[in-house]
Amino acid sequence: MKKVKILTFSCPDQSGIQAKVTGLMDKYNAFLTDVQSYSDKDTNRFFSRIVFFIDDIEITTDEFFSEFRSLAIKLSMQWSIDDESKKIKTVIAVSKEGHCLNDLLYRAKYRDMPIEIVGVVSNHEVYREIVEFSGIKFHHLPIEKSSESKKMQENEFKSIVASSGAELVVLARYMQILSDSLANEWSGKCINIHHSFLPSFKGARPYHQAFHKGVKIIGATAHYVTGDLDEGHIIEQDVQRVSHNDSPEDLTRKGNDIESSVLSRAVRWHAEKRVLINGSKTVVFNN
Numbered sequence: 001m002k003k004v005k006i007l008t009f010s011c012p013d014q015s016g017i018q019a020k021v022t023g024l025m026d027k028y029n030a031f032l033t034d035v036q037s038y039s040d041k042d043t044n045r046f047f048s049r050i051v052f053f054i055d056d057i058e059i060t061t062d063e064f065f066s067e068f069r070s071l072a073i074k075l076s077m078q079w080s081i082d083d084e085s086k087k088i089k090t091v092i093a094v095s096k097e098g099h100c101l102n103d104l105l106y107r108a109k110y111r112d113m114p115i116e117i118v119g120v121v122s123n124h125e126v127y128r129e130i131v132e133f134s135g136i137k138f139h140h141l142p143i144e145k146s147s148e149s150k151k152m153q154e155n156e157f158k159s160i161v162a163s164s165g166a167e168l169v170v171l172a173r174y175m176q177i178l179s180d181s182l183a184n185e186w187s188g189k190c191i192n193i194h195h196s197f198l199p200s201f202k203g204a205r206p207y208h209q210a211f212h213k214g215v216k217i218i219g220a221t222a223h224y225v226t227g228d229l230d231e232g233h234i235i236e237q238d239v240q241r242v243s244h245n246d247s248p249e250d251l252t253r254k255g256n257d258i259e260s261s262v263l264s265r266a267v268r269w270h271a272e273k274r275v276l277i278n279g280s281k282t283v284v285f286n287n
Contacts, residue, residue, distance in 0.1 A: 002053040006273045013039050013046040017075060024071055028064045030054040036285040040278055042127040047276050049285045051084065060278040074232035087116040088271040091166040093174035094122050098112060100172035100193055101127060103260040104267065105134050112273040113264070118164040121157055123176060154182055160244065170267055171225065179228035188277055190225040195255055196237060218242055218251055220259040222266035233282045235266040235275055
């Protein structure tokens with residue numbers, strides 16, 4: 001029986017990398033269905049994503065993996081091989097705005113989003129009903145004003161992620177700032193979404209602020225969370241033109257739609273192993 005696999009890797013750039021990798025795969029009669037690569041001259045690193053299938057016979061796969069590990073060591077690779085059919089266990093965090101949460105719930109159930117939502121965390125009760133109706137565990141983690149309450153809440157959040165076996169955390173308009181230690185612990189495994197007005201319009205009601213400033217373009221950014229607030233590795237962005245005819249409510253509605261679509265693309269690409277971190281940037285094999 002053949003199983004479709006996804007190989008992703010990066011390594012210091014040199015000539016012949018892809019030939020060595022695909023030559024080894026050819027040796028074991030692997031059939032390659034998608035091969036993408038990128039050579040970054042600034043960081044001098046090579047990136048690749050290869051979708052392939054190989055006979056799922058124990059002796060064949062064991063020999064292939066053993067030989068591939070040896071090649072990976074020689075090339076100083078950072079790499080992974082995953083089953084294409086695998087759904088990534090995911091915990092979603094949300095506060096009072098549910099457009100991104102609702103979109104991910106729908107896509108995971110009806111649009112083949114390759115994630116398994118194993119829990120939803122919120123500092124409010126607003127979305128308990130819709131989450132539990134979807135058959136997903138809802139965790140209400142309220143936060144008092146004290147720093148000790150914030151620390152305890154974050155520890156509970158961390159425990160829920162660990163006990164659920166989640167491999168990805170999605171901050172779907174979760175209006176709380178993660179501590180540096182937790183952001184660093186979840187590096188490359190936690191995706192956030194925000195409007196693209198930052199740093200211009202901070203705080204509450206950003207679309208109303210944008211309206212009063214007369215902006216002509218609104219947008220959204222999805223990025224990996226780091227200790228630097230809203231400055232993590234960017235995965236996806238999008239924009240839309242608006243005009244003087246748009247009210248603050250129009251801007252909010254259009255902005256929410258952009259946020260939902262940008263976040264869903266970022267989550268899908270992460271789950272499909274299309275995103276590789278490249279210094280302060282990302283390489284995204286999305287076509």
